[in-house]
Amino acid sequence: MKYQLDLDGILDFEHGQGLFPDEVVSEIGRQLEKATKGFVKGLVKKYDGPIESYKQMSSMASIAAALGTSVIQKDIQEELGEIGYDRFKYEFFLSSPELENYKYRILFLEHGISGYPVKIVLEQGIADEIFGMENSDYELRYDSADELANVIVNVLNSKKVIKVMQELIYAAQRIIKLDSEIEEQ
Secondary structure (H helix, E strand, C coil): CCCCCCCCCCCCCCCCCCCCHHHHHHHHHHHHHHHCCCCCEEEEEECCCCCCCCCCCCHHHHHHHHHCCCCCCCCHHHHCCCCCCCCEEEEEEEEECCEEEEEEEEEEEEECCCCCCEEEEECHHHHHHHHCCCCCCCEEEECCHHHHHHHHHHHHCCHHHHHHHHHHHHHHHHHHHHHHHHHHC
């Protein structure tokens, strides 16, 4: 028996869905490098660690938990739906070609296979400045490339990040000056 499954015109095989979050932030990072005359780079790199604050069990608590006997309720719904895919995680940080080992991490990005929504975890001081209050929420979600780009531009225009960029420029200029003095000797 043949069943009729007609997906013509429903699935799109011709067009991409636009830029993924890491591509959006990378493009803004390239614009930042150009705007700072190459002194400051905004870099996006894959990240493997946790991007949220978490509690870690102490050694004694781990031993006690391992020795304990308790019944655990299993919900079969946890076995259905998306299985076996990784979350894509990145860090976005500022650096300078003159300071190879220095980086100022601004935020983490995380998304699933579709790219959006994207979760960003901002450095607390930047979040506080942008939202105008202490201890503001630093974990945010955005549903589109435009929303993400807007927040990244706001982050890079924050006083805190401008200060970091200025310090990177001064440090890089100092290194260049010292290197040229050494070469002259």
